[in-house]
Amino acid sequence: MKLILLATLACAATAFAQNVKSGIPYVENGHARHVLDIYSPPNAKNLPVVFWIHGGGWTQGDKTDVKLKPQWFMDKGFVFVSTNYRLLPEVDMGTLTRDVAKAFGWVEKHIAEYGGDPKRVLVGGHSAGAQLAALLCTDDRYLKAEGAAFDCLIGCVPVDGDTYDVPAIIETAETRRRVHGQEPPKNGHREKFGNDPAKHKDFSAVTHVAKGKNIPPFLIFHVAAQPDNSAQAVRLSSLLKSADVPATAFAAKSTDHSKLNNDLGLPDDPATQALTKFIGQILKP
Numbered sequence: 001m002k003l004i005l006l007a008t009l010a011c012a013a014t015a016f017a018q019n020v021k022s023g024i025p026y027v028e029n030g031h032a033r034h035v036l037d038i039y040s041p042p043n044a045k046n047l048p049v050v051f052w053i054h055g056g057g058w059t060q061g062d063k064t065d066v067k068l069k070p071q072w073f074m075d076k077g078f079v080f081v082s083t084n085y086r087l088l089p090e091v092d093m094g095t096l097t098r099d100v101a102k103a104f105g106w107v108e109k110h111i112a113e114y115g116g117d118p119k120r121v122l123v124g125g126h127s128a129g130a131q132l133a134a135l136l137c138t139d140d141r142y143l144k145a146e147g148a149a150f151d152c153l154i155g156c157v158p159v160d161g162d163t164y165d166v167p168a169i170i171e172t173a174e175t176r177r178r179v180h181g182q183e184p185p186k187n188g189h190r191e192k193f194g195n196d197p198a199k200h201k202d203f204s205a206v207t208h209v210a211k212g213k214n215i216p217p218f219l220i221f222h223v224a225a226q227p228d229n230s231a232q233a234v235r236l237s238s239l240l241k242s243a244d245v246p247a248t249a250f251a252a253k254s255t256d257h258s259k260l261n262n263d264l265g266l267p268d269d270p271a272t273q274a275l276t277k278f279i280g281q282i283l284k285p
Contacts, residue, residue, distance in 0.1 A: 019074070021114065026083070026106035036083040036103055037063050039070035044079055044115025048122065048154065048283065051104055052082045055127030055261070058096060058192055059088045068265025072272070076279060079116035081107055093193050093203060097142060100132050105146025122155045122282070123216075126261040130161030134205035134236065138215055150214035155282040157275065159221045159261050160252075162229045164236040166193050166200040172228060209239045217246035219278040221271055223260055224251035246281075250274045 019040050027034035041047070050073050054061040063082040070080040085099035108118045125133035136142050137156040143149060162169050170189050177184060185191075193200050201207050209215065218240055222233035233249040240247035252260045252271045263269045 020070075026103045031086055033084040033086050034099065034102070035063070036081055036106070038111075038114045039074055039080040040115045041074045041077070041079070046112075046117045047077055047079050047115055048120040049107065049111055049116040049118070050078050050080045051107055051121055051123045052080065053100055053123070053125030053129035053132045054082065054084070055125065055129045056087075058093065058128045061087075061128070067262045072265035078122070079111060079114055081111070088192055093199070097132060097135065097203070098145070101136060101142035101146050104136065104143060105148055108146070108148045108152065119152050120154050121152050122157065123153060124157035124159065126159040127161060127257065130158030131163040131203075131205070134158045134161065134164050134218075135203065135208070137218070138205040139208040140213060150216065153214070153216040155216050155278065156218045157221070157278070158218070159264070160223055160226070160229050160257050162232050163189060163203075164205045164232045166204045167197065168235070169228060169232065170200060206236055206239050209236075209243050209245070211243045215240065215243065215245045217278070217282055218248070219275065220247065220249045221252055221260060222249060223255055223257055224253045226257065248274075248278070
């Protein structure tokens, strides 16, 4: 029985690997991190697309950190794309964000070659990637600069971000440190986002929520036991709803920041079940 199981897993891994196109450049003669991976089901044609943005505090992380998500989404009939982007401090936050938008623009132009439908794209990301996903799906300037528009977006799934409202998280964190007599961080959110209140506001998804922009539906995952991330998720969700955008803030229990992301795709995982329901809603004709 053990040998049969191992053989089955080996065959599944081989079949999975055959559907991956790795390290595809999305900028001609670009940086080493201007690359993305595409996971396509066999005989894919005109399938909805997931555009995934990795986390890592904007200073680290990689497109390969996707765990179960590519196979899970392919089983649901999606083409899955995971992108890299340049990181702090090599570039500033604006350049980093524009890198992600450039990757999205490349996907819009080329994903049909891999069986995807460029007019049906779900954007998601974890942690820092959650902030980037939410920003791309609320501030239309980034996609417009790459020849894309919100009408191609079918949904946004940010996973446990803490920076949908950058000024709020800065004030919260700095107040906590001050009242407890702690030293300020050497490279906190204030510094990462440019140490300019105007930039902090501009990099916040909440700033750009408005009616009539074709902002897609949101499913915002957050760890229930994490008060800062929960507050950020609920605030973004509330603003979206007030702009007539369907939005749900899902409080995940008995988990943590990494586990919530890593467990997406497990059949008994409550967050995965919520994601299944969300996908069913946004793919309705």
